[in-house]
Amino acid sequence: MSLYHIRLEMARNKQFPDGNPARGYDIVAPLDAARHLDREAWKKAPGSATVTRFWDGERAALGLLVWHRKGGWAFDYEPGTDEDDESGFRFADHEFAPGEYVSVRDHGADELHTFVVRSVTPA
Template identity: 70%
Template sequence: MTLYHIHLVMARNKDFPDGNVHRGYDIHAPLDADGRLDREAWEKVPSACTVIRFWDGERSELGYLVHHPKGGWAFDYDPADDNDDETGYRLSNHVFKTGEYISVRDHGADELHTFVIASVTQAD
């Protein structure tokens, strides 16, 4: 299984007209031939599929890419606490390719943030 490093940074919005490269995610995940999250490959080694959330000088959070039984993907920072999960908007359908946009619902808030995929590279 090949893992990819997906680097997301906050896209332009009303608070950050130029975006914000200091807010985002570094994701290690398997992608299929079309660039979508590969659930079958993820099921083989879910513990290798990590997420690091970085946010303007706050302490980075380490979590995991998880697939919920209802079909959606999320970032889970504490398996014992569902309240900390950050869900992606239709991540199952997204193609992870540089320049595409992804929306993630911030944990602790009902707000969706939009991120641009800054890079997708094969992980070491």
């Protein structure tokens, strides 16, 4: 299984017209040849797919990238509860390549935040 380090940074929006590199996610996950999240590889070692949420100097949140029982990818910071999960909007369909955009639904809210894939490097 090939793991990659994927860095997402908040894209430009009304609050941050130039984006915000101090808000985002560092993800370690398997990607397939098309740079999509590789669910089959993930199934072999789900604990190796991790996420670190960084947010304007707050304490980093550490979690796992999981295939949610409701379907789709999510960031799970506390196993056993869904209350803190953040879901990736159509993550299974996205190419994780520099310059691409993805969205994440904030836990406890229906708000989607858009992020730019800043870098993808072998882990």
